[in-house]
Amino acid sequence: MIRTITYREAINEAMAQEMRRDPSVFVYGIDVADHKRIFGSSKNLVEEFGKDRCFSTPLSEDAMTGFGLGAALNGMRPVHVHMRVDFMLLAMNQLTNMIASYHYGTCGAFKIPMVIRAIIGRGWGQSWQHSKTLHSWFAHVPGLKVVMPSTPKDAKGMLISAIRDDNPVVFIEHRWLYDVIGEIDEKTDSLSLEGCQVLREGDDVTVVGVSWMNVEAVKAAEVMKKRGINIEVIDVRSISPFDHTTVIDSVKKTGHLIIGDYDWIHCGFGAEVATRVYDSCMKELKTPIIRLGFANAHCPCTRPLENEYYPNAINIIRAVEEKMKLPEADLSGEEFYSYEKKFKGPF
Amino acid sequence: MKSLNVELYRKMYLIRRAEEKIREHYLEDEMKTPMHMSMGEEAIAAGVCGALKSEDQILGTYRSHGIYLAKTMETDNFFAEMYGKITGTSKGKAGSMHLMSPEAGLICTSAIVGSHIPVSVGAAFANKLTGNKKVVAVFFGDGAIDEGVFWESLNFACLKKLPVIFICEDNGLAVHVPADERHGYKSIADIVRKFDCNVFESDSTDVEVIYNLTQDALKMMQKNGSPCFMYLKYYRYLEHVGVFEDFKAGYRSREEFDVWFKRDPVHFQRKKILQTLSENELLELEEAIDKQIENSLLFAQKSPLPEYTLAYEDVYA
Ligand SMILES: Cc1ncc(C[n+]2csc(CCOP(=O)(O)OP(=O)(O)O)c2C)c(N)n1
Ligand SMILES: [Mg+2]
Numbered sequence: 274m275i276r277t278i279t280y281r282e283a284i285n286e287a288m289a290q291e292m293r294r295d296p297s298v299f300v301y302g303i304d305v306a307d308h309k310r311i312f313g314s315s316k317n318l319v320e321e322f323g324k325d326r327c328f329s330t331p332l333s334e335d336a337m338t339g340f341g342l343g344a345a346l347n348g349m350r351p352v353h354v355h356m357r358v359d360f361m362l363l364a365m366n367q368l369t370n371m372i373a374s375y376h377y378g379t380c381g382a383f384k385i386p387m388v389i390r391a392i393i394g395r396g397w398g399q400s401w402q403h404s405k406t407l408h409s410w411f412a413h414v415p416g417l418k419v420v421m422p423s424t425p426k427d428a429k430g431m432l433i434s435a436i437r438d439d440n441p442v443v444f445i446e447h448r449w450l451y452d453v454i455g456e457i458d459e460k461t462d463s464l465s466l467e468g469c470q471v472l473r474e475g476d477d478v479t480v481v482g483v484s485w486m487n488v489e490a491v492k493a494a495e496v497m498k499k500r501g502i503n504i505e506v507i508d509v510r511s512i513s514p515f516d517h518t519t520v521i522d523s524v525k526k527t528g529h530l531i532i533g534d535y536d537w538i539h540c541g542f543g544a545e546v547a548t549r550v551y552d553s554c555m556k557e558l559k560t561p562i563i564r565l566g567f568a569n570a571h572c573p574c575t576r577p578l579e580n581e582y583y584p585n586a587i588n589i590i591r592a593v594e595e596k597m598k599l600p601e602a603d604l605s606g607e608e609f610y611s612y613e614k615k616f617k618g619p620f
Numbered sequence: 621m622k623s624l625n626v627e628l629y630r631k632m633y634l635i636r637r638a639e640e641k642i643r644e645h646y647l648e649d650e651m652k653t654p655m656h657m658s659m660g661e662e663a664i665a666a667g668v669c670g671a672l673k674s675e676d677q678i679l680g681t682y683r684s685h686g687i688y689l690a691k692t693m694e695t696d697n698f699f700a701e702m703y704g705k706i707t708g709t710s711k712g713k714a715g716s717m718h719l720m721s722p723e724a725g726l727i728c729t730s731a732i733v734g735s736h737i738p739v740s741v742g743a744a745f746a747n748k749l750t751g752n753k754k755v756v757a758v759f760f761g762d763g764a765i766d767e768g769v770f771w772e773s774l775n776f777a778c779l780k781k782l783p784v785i786f787i788c789e790d791n792g793l794a795v796h797v798p799a800d801e802r803h804g805y806k807s808i809a810d811i812v813r814k815f816d817c818n819v820f821e822s823d824s825t826d827v828e829v830i831y832n833l834t835q836d837a838l839k840m841m842q843k844n845g846s847p848c849f850m851y852l853k854y855y856r857y858l859e860h861v862g863v864f865e866d867f868k869a870g871y872r873s874r875e876e877f878d879v880w881f882k883r884d885p886v887h888f889q890r891k892k893i894l895q896t897l898s899e900n901e902l903l904e905l906e907e908a909i910d911k912q913i914e915n916s917l918l919f920a921q922k923s924p925l926p927e928y929t930l931a932y933e934d935v936y937a
Binding site: 299325330331333335336337338339340341342343344345346347348349351366367370371375376377378379380381382383384385386415416418438439440 | 768
């Protein structure tokens with residue numbers, strides 16, 4: 274049976290389902306069990322599974338990350354939640370020096386089946402300490418898996434897989450995606466943590482999207498469709514390991530690539546995608562690759578600057594026009610996603 | 621008490637002799653791994669590990685020859701790891717600073733100061749939740765209490781009443797910097813006592829004292845459920861890293877060493893067990909260990925180095 278759910282519900286269902294199935298799964302983190310329940314994603318978990326398996330923690334990101342490692346190597350499956358990925362910076366030692374290398378250094382004697390859920394965001398004046406993404410930092414380190422689902426179906430299926438996976442998985446959720454509604458098959462269980470997904474087919478230009486940028490890319494595709502341009506939107510889903518075959522196949526077809534990353538561009542994931550494409554099918558590119566991402570600055574608070582900082586559908590449309598040698602269209606009649614509509618803040 | 625004291629001596633003698641063997645061969649430059657020697661702290665390693673049950677778990681630092689040998693009494697894989705050989709504890713991937721023996725309860729050792737402290741708390745949480753009665757003991761130096769993660773971990777273990785023993789081995793130095801240049805307080809034990817934690821202190825080099833103190837800690841934890849903090853002093857005989865003395869460097873004096881060496885843990889225990897063991901029995905025991913070490917050294921030297929493909933193994937599970 275097909276039904277529709279929000280991304281928020283998808284995360285919550287995956288958590289509850291896995292905690293029911295496997296008593297070694299537990300979830301913890303700052304504010305996990307308060308009345309707001311991490312934007313609703315940990316709703317009902319403490320009621321159903323008790324305080325031993327769902328608890329709020331002291332404000333100790335470093336220790337609580339190492340704590341997860343210790344629990345994992347003794348057979349538990351911890352899910353550690355961070356309300357903002359920015360707070361994970363206090364846990365980089367445990368993540369990078371310890372968790373990522375534990376299986377390797379112990380020659381496989383220990384498995385670290387740990388999930389770290391981190392929420393990223395945008396908008397409503399979050400400014401520079403509540404607005405990062407950092408997926409390329411995590412993906413840089415061998416031993417970690419890094420995924421960024423953009424649909425409710427992936428959110429549920431990939432979280433289930435992440436929890437069952439015997440490796441540490443950084444699971445990055447965009448706050449704006451929480452309200453996205455999508456179809457899900459009642460039978461949806463685990464979905465692969467690897468590989469891209471074509472969200473929309475097209476022959477003219479390939480747009481690779483990361484997390485929220487897929488929403489922007491689909492919007493751009495709808496707009497360009499009216500002008501007879503068919504954009505293929507590819508959701509990368511998984512930053513590490515990154516299986517580029519879908520991207521390569523698409524670029525071979527279209528000859529044009531725009532990478533809609535959701536972070537700073539310099540030394541970022543977009544450079545990795547571009548290199549893979551140059552390595553595999555450089556000669557098939559008709560135009561140079563365009564990389565989009567955050568402005569090379571820190572996220573400012575006030576609205577016009579914040580809007581400038583983040584990439585969006587209009588940036589994608591302009592990049593497509595550049596590639597297709599089209600004049601800049603008048604977009605004043607188009608309705609673009611804006612946080613005034615859904616996202617009221619403060620979180 | 622006779623067999624216990626003999627057993628504790630065997631542990632300490634093994635540690636001392638294995639490290640002397642390392643000193644003997646280190647300059648051949650075949651053991652290419654930074655050695656942080658345990659010499660001087662044998663009573664702590666042997667006393668604590670001797671008091672723990674074999675299924676109890678321990679974690680440590682880059683300075684963990686002592687606890688590895690005390691917990692495992694094994695030297696083949698130990699020396700092979702020093703030589704980077706395929707027969708080593710981690711097939712040569714880890715070296716001196718990341719020893720492990722999961723079967724013997726040594727989870728692993730880590731070279732980032734303080735980094736195993738929260739891991740021990742998580743391991744204890746898992747043990748408590750599964751009700752397997754295992755205790756976790758984590759060893760760290762006086763430098764680790766400078767790190768924020770120590771305080772975060774202590775707080776959480778006390779809050780959740782987790783079965784973990786924090787063992788602070790205070791040699792008064794972090795590399796070459798003494799405690800009074802690092803600590804804005806006099807007594808760490810006094811501070812930790814303010815937490816819901818059982819605190820034990822000793823500067824004894826008598827392994828039996830450390831053993832009994834650990835038993836007290838285990839009993840206390842059993843009784844009130846709170847974690848334990850053991851604050852144990854010792855003197856580091858050699859340089860911070862490497863196999864030499866460094867009294868000429870100027871940051872500490874040989875006189876200081878002489879005071880501690882008068883009550884050297886290995887010599888002290890040797891004298892003690894000679895009250896119950898004949899000289900011959902003792903020599904026999906020592907010879908057996910010397911032979912074990914000699915054989916292990918040969919085993920390690922003869923073992924092959926790993927194939928280059930090992931570099932890519934076990935990145936992911
Ligand atoms: C986080 C971190 N900072 C710095 C170092 C470099 N370092 C290695 S050992 C050491 C001193 C640690 O002293 P202590 O904890 O007292 O242990 P000891 O060497 O005395 O056994 C330092 C600063 C490190 N390994 N990790
Ligand atoms: Mg020290």
